[in-house]
Amino acid sequence: MDPRIIVITSGKGGVGKTTTTSNIAVALAKMGHRVVAVDADIGLRNLDVMMGLENRVVYNFIDVLEGTCRLNQALVRDKRADTLFLLPAAQTRTKDAVTPDQMEQLCDMLRKEFDFILLDSPAGIEGGFKNAAVGADEALVIATPEVPSVRDADRIIGMLESMGKAPIRLIVNRLRSNLVREGEMLDVRDVLDILAIDLIGIVPEDDSVVKSSNRGEPLAFGDSSPAALAFQRIASRIVGEEIPFPSFEEEQNKGFFAALKKFFGLK
Amino acid sequence: MPEPIEERGAKELKDILLKGAGYGIRMIVPDGISEEEMFLKLDTLSAEALSLGGGLGVVLDLQGRPLSRPSILRLMSEFIWPKGIKVLSWTAYDAATLENLKALGISTGEPVPEKRRKKDKSTPGALLLIRSLRSGQRVEHDGDVIIIGHVNDGAEVLAGGSICIWGRLKGTAHGGLDGSGEHTVVAGLFEANHIRIGTKVSASLNSDMEWWGKPVIITVEENSLVVRKLRL
Numbered sequence: 001m002d003p004r005i006i007v008i009t010s011g012k013g014g015v016g017k018t019t020t021t022s023n024i025a026v027a028l029a030k031m032g033h034r035v036v037a038v039d040a041d042i043g044l045r046n047l048d049v050m051m052g053l054e055n056r057v058v059y060n061f062i063d064v065l066e067g068t069c070r071l072n073q074a075l076v077r078d079k080r081a082d083t084l085f086l087l088p089a090a091q092t093r094t095k096d097a098v099t100p101d102q103m104e105q106l107c108d109m110l111r112k113e114f115d116f117i118l119l120d121s122p123a124g125i126e127g128g129f130k131n132a133a134v135g136a137d138e139a140l141v142i143a144t145p146e147v148p149s150v151r152d153a154d155r156i157i158g159m160l161e162s163m164g165k166a167p168i169r170l171i172v173n174r175l176r177s178n179l180v181r182e183g184e185m186l187d188v189r190d191v192l193d194i195l196a197i198d199l200i201g202i203v204p205e206d207d208s209v210v211k212s213s214n215r216g217e218p219l220a221f222g223d224s225s226p227a228a229l230a231f232q233r234i235a236s237r238i239v240g241e242e243i244p245f246p247s248f249e250e251e252q253n254k255g256f257f258a259a260l261k262k263f264f265g266l267k
Numbered sequence: 268m269p270e271p272i273e274e275r276g277a278k279e280l281k282d283i284l285l286k287g288a289g290y291g292i293r294m295i296v297p298d299g300i301s302e303e304e305m306f307l308k309l310d311t312l313s314a315e316a317l318s319l320g321g322g323l324g325v326v327l328d329l330q331g332r333p334l335s336r337p338s339i340l341r342l343m344s345e346f347i348w349p350k351g352i353k354v355l356s357w358t359a360y361d362a363a364t365l366e367n368l369k370a371l372g373i374s375t376g377e378p379v380p381e382k383r384r385k386k387d388k389s390t391p392g393a394l395l396l397i398r399s400l401r402s403g404q405r406v407e408h409d410g411d412v413i414i415i416g417h418v419n420d421g422a423e424v425l426a427g428g429s430i431c432i433w434g435r436l437k438g439t440a441h442g443g444l445d446g447s448g449e450h451t452v453v454a455g456l457f458e459a460n461h462i463r464i465g466t467k468v469s470a471s472l473n474s475d476m477e478w479w480g481k482p483v484i485i486t487v488e489e490n491s492l493v494v495r496k497l498r499l
Contacts (some may be wrong), residue, residue, distance in 0.1 A: 157401055158403055
């Protein structure tokens with residue numbers, strides 16, 4: 001298969017770009033694909049911590065671009081999945097440390113080695129985002145069902161369209177069905193109505209995401225929580241599988257009945 | 268902070284000063300008087316003084332006066348609209364005032380020079396855009412603008428003529444950029460927080476309005492913006 005470079009972005013900070021990157025990377029690697037997750041957030045790196053690989057980072061991709069080390073010296077292999085790698089960002093540099101040309105050069109190097117190159121973009125619309133997006137073929141835009149997040153996502157989608165990225169697909173993250181029912185949160189349909197791009201996944205709000213981030217163990221490694229299943233479905237859709245969108249409410253009900261069964265010792 | 272315009276003169280002044288300028292009249296409202304005094308002085312400003320402009324535009328120079336949004340709206344409803352003053356722009360060097368003006372969708376800063384504003388009156392033609400405008404995107408055209416798509420929150424359409432939006436209007440639409448109130452804004456579904464035609468601005472629109480979320484046609488009638496449900 002042709003290598004695919006995908007930027008994961010949002011515009012707004014704190015909506016779950018890094019969590020999504022790490023989980024999709026794991027899910028794709030578990031399918032047997034060679035995957036690298038690139039932390040493009042220079043100066044504020046987090047992806048290494050999310051993936052539990054922070055203790056193994058020696059070099060970063062700035063070192064590669066500056067010729068301080070070779071690419072395979074900077075890549076950190078994840079021992080939990082043979083085909084999963086992390087390419088960390090520099091923490092002591094700023095977004096200006098790389099140019100778009102250098103990022104394209106880096107992406108070309110990675111294209112030769114991997115099936116999927118996932119670029120975890122920094123928040124914002126400035127140089128950091130542009131650097132992350134410039135080398136990508138396609139994009140996943142993350143939005144939480146909140147008005148500021150949707151507006152920022154709209155801004156980012158416009159910029160990605162003008163950069164010629166395609167397809168640009170949407171992940172609605174941290175959906176809380178109880179708030180949607182109460183009319184306190186935008187429905188997925190509302191978000192799609194505004195953003196008018198294809199939906200590739202809905203990730204429900206899930207406490208296990210926080211726990212996994214703190215443990216450095218992406219949920220997609222084996223958890224069966226609602227968010228873990230959502231990330232796995234997104235990865236399947238990325239590789240072209242036709243996975244229907246389960247009703248989120250159904251999942252909630254399943255969770256409730258599962259809990260009830262467990263309580264009565266049925267399972 | 269930019270050097271305040273007419274600062275020295277205003278400090279000495281306790282009265283509203285009208286000064287001729289290339290674009291029309293500069294109305295300098297000194298910041299050394301209280302807000303109530305300001306309204307009193309504006310109220311007593313003679314009709315003759317205001318007619319000196321002969322229909323020319325006015326730049327309202329608020330100097331360093333802190334002005335809240337309700338006060339700005341009061342200024343518009345008690346002074347600008349009743350006296351039919353054509354305000355080209357508002358200037359202020361108080362950051363909060365500037366922010367409030369911008370939040371209400373009011374044009375701030377020095378006015379665009381006459382040469383640029385008054386382009387030749389030959390019909391510039393309509394611009395047809397078959398796509399939606401996303402947040403941060405902006406279209407500006409001297410003639411009419413027709414958009415077959417949505418204008419999302421954070422997007423802007425500025426037209427010398429009228430604006431027709433086939434889809435949903437959540438962003439900014441400003442028809443009659445040259446100051447003319449003869450133009451129209453039409454939206455297939457209106458959800459914008461403010462609208463502008465010519466020098467008229469309506470602000471703080473919200474979902475309580477009966478025509479919110481419906482097809483609308485907006486015009487200027489008797490110096491006021493009028494919104495009507497569009498019935499075809």
